[in-house]
Amino acid sequence: NAGVTQTPKFRVLKTGQSMTLLCAQDMNHEYMYWYRQDPGMGLRLIHYSVGEGTTAKGEVPDGYNVSRLKKQNFLLGLESAAPSQTSVYFCASSWTKDNEQFFGPGTRLTVL
């Protein structure tokens, strides 16, 4: 089992560029989450999904879009990157909302 994997590990973008972060899990989990981690602020939820084909907004959804076309994948898109989106992004998954969340290793994104 690979658990939760994230692609890419690092990325540098220029303001206005777009990109997609990929999260994949092989545990057949229903719930998937995207967080951003910024110094002194802990993890903040961007978007989440409670099952294939569903998505919902979290705490800080502006500037991001997501898709869950397949149960094992959860994509996070930045249509027009801004310096404020410089952060470390973590994906997580869980069986249900009551179960432990399993986290990926993170993607470090820098927007210049």
Add this chain to the structure above:
Amino acid sequence: GDSVTQMEGPVTLSEEAFLTINCTYTATGYPSLFWYVQYPGEGLQLLLKATKADDKGSNKGFEATYRKETTSFHLEKGSVQVSDSAVYFCASRETSYDKVIFGPGTSLSVIP
């Protein structure tokens, strides 16, 4: 809204010292409480949890007790090791919510 507050770090301890990391929460109901740990360069991992008042979660020598009267969930370990150096996150989840609220994290460094 719901929130989680942790003691500010960084915390630096000598090996075999006693560790306490304070955590308090605000919630409208009776949330489940968690401690997650993040080792350098990795994603978060669940360390322990408690789902109701007076429950004690424990793992790897760490303990935390759910105190409803003080809305606290302090993390303790009797004798820390260098390998415990990491960032520790307290988190809560209301039973009716799909989302977990994370505290800002407390960085711990243990020196030989």
